[in-house]
Amino acid sequence: MSTLEALAAPVAAPANVxxxxAGDYLALLKPRVMSLVVFTAVTGLxxxxxxxxxxxxxxxxLCIAVGAGGAGALNMAYDGDIDALMRRTRRRPVPSGRVQAADARALGVTLSLFAVTIMGLAINVLAAVLLAFTIIFYVAVYTLWLKRRTPQNIVIGGLAGALPPLVGWAAASGTAPLNAWLLVAIIFVWTPPHFWALSLYTCEDYAAAGVPMMPLVKGVASTRRQILAYCLVLAPLGVAPAVTGLAGPIYAAVASLGGAALIVLAIRLLVGQGPAPAPAAASSTSAKTTLYTVDAGARPARDLFVLSLVYLFALFAALLGEKLAGVAPLVR
Amino acid sequence: MSDPNDENPVDARARRGRNLLLAAALVAFVILVFIVTIIKISHNISVHG
Structure with a gap:
């Protein structure tokens, strides 16, 4: 069989797989992550x-979404081994054997090149460079380098998830002013408490996979303290766009209330519960419908995780709503 | 690699779905390039006459 014939022939799946x-290839693009990337990028734009x-x-x-999808496919290609060890990720296309890692890599590289090229040709070079940097940072710095080596993985790697509003801003204006970087800073500082809150009640999975998340390396108490520290920085940082001429009164109110609620939940997580919110495994009866059951000790971590999601969505929704409605910024 | 003639119906249906997705992506790419080209040409005509 020639090489061409081999490429054209259907690939046989392993036994029992x-x-x-088509949906498996779409799942490689991490559509839920992509939707958040698109939302923040639209806001920046x-x-x-x-x-x-x-x-x-x-x-x-579209370029930003496809670029994010390409980065997600590359992440899944390289993380297939550890994804197979975690309940949250073991049904993904690569660890389940439905898609070969090499195919996921090829898809990721193709989509990434496509996204950066079209961005450069159709929009502007700055946006293309920033998009390329975001993809390379996520794959090379976070996935290949930091994720398995240091508990600071999501702190530094979080920059990749923080950059989409800057890419959107650059796409619209060809510039990257400080207000655009302020949006990046908000997501960057938001990332550690968000993922550490999640890891407080899913750390069994990370331990099984050998991923050095903060609770596993530094302990639960240290993680809780760091979550509070980041929330104390995030709350005023979240309000900052209202005093830099970017946002108006609605945003200021949302950011103030949301920031205060985050701090309250972080304090509750630190002082209100026992020494360790034991990560709870999904029971055999609930595994089909619930990925993780959260016991009473882990509830504050779960609450903080959910609130942090709502907080970030509310901030960008308020900013986007104000711009679309023509609400004047608080400071000119 | 397996012989296409030996494929079971489920695998054949999955392959057809993959091929349709690829076709849709290629058509979308052609439309995208067409739209960008028209916009760029229109912009250049409006600027340079």
Missing amino acids: RAAR ICAGRPMDPWLAAVAI
């Missing part, structure tokens, strides 16, 4: 305040 469907052809704006957002 069904062949990959709108906040830039520059008139932009709506078709080109859609192309820019």
Whole structure:
């Protein structure tokens, strides 16, 4: 069989594993992560305040979404071994054997190159460079280097998830001003408490996979203290766009209330519960419907995780809503 | 690699789905390049006459 014939022939799935469907390849793109990336990128694009052809704006957002998808596919390709050890990730296409890691890598590289190239040709070079940097940082720095080596993995690696609003801003304006970096800083500081709160009640999974999340390396008490420290920085940082001429009164109110609620939950997590919120495994009866059951000791961590998600969504929704409604910034 | 003639119906259906996704992606790419080209040409005409 020639090489061409080999490429054209259908790939047989391993025994007891069904062949990959189209949906498996879409799952490689991490659509839920992609939706958050698109949301923050759209906010950055709108906040830039520059008139932009709506078709080109859609192309820019498509490039960011596809770039994020490509990075997600590369992440799944390289993390297939540890994904197989964690309940949250073991049904993904690569660890389940439905998609070969090499195929996921090829898809990731192709989509990433496509996204950066089109961004550079159709939008501008700055946005393309920032998009390329984001993808490379996520794959090379976070996935390949930091994730398995240090508990600071999501602190530093979080930069990749924080950059989409800057890419959106650069796509609209061709510039990267300090207000755009402020949005990056908010997501960057938000990332550690969000993922550490999650890891407080899922650390059995990370331990099984050998991923050095903060609770496993430094302990639960240290993680709780660091979560509070980050929340104390995040709360005022979240309000900052209202005093730098970027956001208006609605955003200021949302950021103030949300920041205060985050601090309250972080304090409750630190002082209100016993020494260690034991990570709870899903019971055999609930495993089909519930990935993780959360016992009473882990509830504050779960509450903080959920609130942090709502907080970030509310901040960017308020900012986006104000810009679309033409609400004037508090400070000019 | 396996012989396409030996595929079971489930695998064949999965392969068809993958091929349709690939076709849709290629068509979307062509439309995308067409739209970007038209916008860029229109912009250049409006700027340079």
